Amino acid sequence: MPSRLAAAALTAAGTFTVAGAATFATAAAQAAPAQQAPRTHRAEIDFTGIVALSNCSGSLVRGPQSRDTDAALVLTNGHCLESGMPEAGQVVVDQKSSRTFTLLDRAGKKSLGTLQATKVEYATMTDTDVTVYRLNTTYAAIQKKYGIPALRLSTARPHDGTEIRVVSGYWRTIYGCKTDATVYRLREAGWTWKDSIRYRQECQTIHGTSGSPVIDVRTRHVVGINNTGNDDGERCTLNNPCEVDRSGNVTVRHGSHYGQQTYLLARCLGKGNDVVLGKACALPKP
Numbered sequence: 284m285p286s287r288l289a290a291a292a293l294t295a296a297g298t299f300t301v302a303g304a305a306t307f308a309t310a311a312a313q314a315a316p317a318q319q320a321p322r323t324h325r326a327e328i329d330f331t332g333i334v335a336l337s338n339c340s341g342s343l344v345r346g347p348q349s350r351d352t353d354a355a356l357v358l359t360n361g362h363c364l365e366s367g368m369p370e371a372g373q374v375v376v377d378q379k380s381s382r383t384f385t386l387l388d389r390a391g392k393k394s395l396g397t398l399q400a401t402k403v404e405y406a407t408m409t410d411t412d413v414t415v416y417r418l419n420t421t422y423a424a425i426q427k428k429y430g431i432p433a434l435r436l437s438t439a440r441p442h443d444g445t446e447i448r449v450v451s452g453y454w455r456t457i458y459g460c461k462t463d464a465t466v467y468r469l470r471e472a473g474w475t476w477k478d479s480i481r482y483r484q485e486c487q488t489i490h491g492t493s494g495s496p497v498i499d500v501r502t503r504h505v506v507g508i509n510n511t512g513n514d515d516g517e518r519c520t521l522n523n524p525c526e527v528d529r530s531g532n533v534t535v536r537h538g539s540h541y542g543q544q545t546y547l548l549a550r551c552l553g554k555g556n557d558v559v560l561g562k563a564c565a566l567p568k569p
Contacts, residue, residue, distance in 0.1 A: 328448040328457060328498050330391035332434040334384040334398065335452035339363035339494040341384060342450070343398070343425065344505055345433040346552030351423040353556040355433060357384055357398065357416040358545070359494030360510050361408040368408060371473045374569040375406040376558070380416060386429060391455040395429045405558040409567045410477045411543045412510040414494075415558060434496060436549035437504035440465075441480065446500040449482070449509045449542070453491040460485035469541055470533075471511060471524035480507045480542040481526075488512060488540050497542045505545055512540035 332343040334357055341359035349356075362368045365382055369375055380400040388395050399419050406414040422433050441447070441462055449458040460483045469479040480497065482488075488495070488509055497507030516537035517523035524541065526534040551564035560568045 328450060328500060328503065329389045330387045330450060330452070330455070330457075331389050331431060333387050333391065333450050333452040333496070335387065335394075335455075336363060336382070336384060336494065338453075338491070340450075340452040340454070340492055340509070341494045342452070342496040342505065343386070343422075343431070343433040344436050344496070345422060346436050346549050346556065347438055348552060348554055349422065349433075349556050351426070352421055354401070355398075355418045355420060355422045355425055356404065356552075356556055357400065357418060358436075358496065358505070358508060358548075359414050359416070360508060361406050361412045361414050362510070363494050364403065364406050364414050369406060370408075371475070372409055372567075373407065374409065374567050375403055375414075376560070376569055378403040378406070382416060384416075385452070386425075386431060387452055387455065389431075391452075391457075395431065398425070404556075405548075405566070407567050408474045408476075410475070411547070411566070412474070412476060413508060413543065413545070413548060415548070417556065434498070435504045436545055436552070437499065437502065437506045438546055438549045439506075440478075440544060440546050441497075441499060441506040445506070447482070447486075447506070448498045448500060449486055449488055449492065449495045450498060451488070451492040451495045451509075453495075454489065456492075458486045458488055458492070463539075466526045466541065467529050468527040469511070469524050470519045470527055472519070472521040475527075476510075476541075476543055478544055480544060481536075482540050482542070484538070486540055487538070497545075507542035507544050509540075509542045513537050 400416040495509040519525040553559035
């Protein structure tokens with residue numbers, strides 16, 4: 284849903300490439316030629332744990348109770364679900380799936396292999412925009428075969444001003460910026476999301492970056508999932524989300540891009556990597 288303005292996107296090599304805007308599911312835009320920029324002294328985030336989908340980006344993730352012997356999980360957007368975008372109020376659980384994911388090497392230059400789902404563990408576009416797939420293999424098996432660990436989901440909210448990287452497996456590009464603000468409600472067409480992350484303008488993500496993990500540079504944990512941006516300056520329409528404050532006032536920010544916080548998902552992952560939708564879980568329920 285983002286705009287088509289050119290912006291700086293940090294690559295694995297520590298250089299910057301010029302890229303267009305980002306949005307929902309389709310990978311319609313092409314990244315523009317690279318420009319060189321000075322390297323930073325910080326050890327940069329790479330493509331460890333990053334996967335590519337047919338139409339989106341995603342990541343191999345684990346929660347605070349996940350064990351190496353658990354069936355691994357892949358995280359992407361609800362609107363990237365292969366059966367179609369869930370309607371407002373719809374929650375999908377335990378849906379069979381044989382979807383495949385391309386696992387990237389740490390540099391994002393090579394495909395290490397293909398991972399396969401057995402089911403959709405959880406998916407929704409209500410309050411958040413998330414799909415969690417359960418794989419037919421374990422974290423330990425993936426680590427042994429490919430040497431790639433999963434990213435860890437943070438159980439804490441990201442603070443405004445957090446330095447982040449948005450890592451796209453589809454485009455094999457990393458966008459670098461800071462979080463700008465936490466948006467009370469973000470509305471797009473018939474969907475409404477709570478406590479969305481608005482990025483600073485440097486993160487002009489593009490179509491196909493949907494589902495990319497938002498990684499806190501300091502902790503290297505996943506704090507969000509990239510999902511939308513305002514393409515055309517329209518008000519609350521598809522690919523043109525609007526911000527709604529506690530008083531109901533609507534603000535349109537043409538060219539702003541957003542992600543959804545993932546700490547609620549981390550807190551709902553129980554033993555065996557099940558999404559436990561009990562009273563302690565604040566995720567929407569079926």
